[in-house]
Amino acid sequence: MMNSEEKSLPEKLADDIVDYILREKLQPGDRLPNESILAETLGAGRSSLREAVKLLASRNIVTVRQGSGTYISSTPGMVEDPLGFTFIEDKKKLAEDLLEIRFLLEPSIAAKAAENASADDAEHILDLCAEAERLLEEGSDHTAKDIEFHTAIGMSSKNMVVPRLIPIINSSIPLFIDLTENVLSRETIDTHREIADAILSHDPVRAHDAMYLHLVYNRRRIHSV
């Protein structure tokens, strides 16, 4: 998206730090060397280095903790709203199009989760299901819990791309809850529970179909708006 000729010194230095992180195999939570050591290692001035670290922080590659140091972020490189949905004006069409993508992905992902979920995974999914249910029943905002539920299913599929993809696709959930004004839906609760049960009992076909049904109910509600 950016040609290297157009890059400023701090931008080039940010790339060097990324290379350093990869070369040294630094993991989420690991600390970067302190400023003077890193400046020497990379042959850079300290003020350019500070600029470069700010750029990496804005891309969520590192997290700066004041007085403590600079650490590799927990999901390095995953930024908020990475597809720039903030800048799409037609939110109704966006919600429909996101739901269309969810139809393509989530039933098969639920099936893979039913195949691959560990006992801990399944228990975690059941917990999230119960919590979302409780929030929905008491009329509280269940958006975050809903996204956590679908992300946990994605994690259980053991496809390493899915947990990074699902929270983005599921940005349709807040849009959708907005559009439908958070009306309590019996079908949402019931299909959530059926998906969770199917994963717990390692039944991929039932997990697939329950997720499909869940999305059908969602689409009907969007279309009735």
Add this chain to the structure above:
Amino acid sequence: MMNSEEKSLPEKLADDIVDYILREKLQPGDRLPNESILAETLGAGRSSLREAVKLLASRNIVTVRQGSGTYISSTPGMVEDPLGFTFIEDKKKLAEDLLEIRFLLEPSIAAKAAENASADDAEHILDLCAEAERLLEEGSDHTAKDIEFHTAIGMSSKNMVVPRLIPIINSSIPLFIDLTENVLSRETIDTHREIADAILSHDPVRAHDAMYLHLVYNRRRIHSV
């Protein structure tokens, strides 16, 4: 991903500028007001404002052209490697998992493209197909053209999420070309052409199947590595 309490002044100001862009409905290519006007509008100091603009540039929301001004980017908010694949070590598993996602998405997207492509869309897809073919046949790097080809199909589906998603998913293409050492594949050329022809003749079933076959050949080649 970041709580607002943890945000620095430039970060908060960057959020204010995003709100301003949305409120004023600025479009890709539009220019932001100059620094002094924007500073006054947002009630901000000029040095904080300059920091904030740098943060927005690193998130590809704006582009700073020296001596000309600050412009809204062509795809605002879409950053390079938004899912942080750079930081995943096991590239073989990553390529396989990305291909698995492509199987879920791309055949249906090709079918929708066959339904919705305009005459211009179809011609553009044919051109890209021919160019990728030429590069592949002369043994040149066809990665970028390949991603353009698949992105153009995504555009033609008229789902507004797809063109933002496809380039990310298709980061499997460079990984894959690396893994298979860019060996010329007759099947790749043939299935590319069949997909393009099916879209041109608005045949969704044939487009779906040709894309599926294309992915099957890709998966066989990864598995033979």
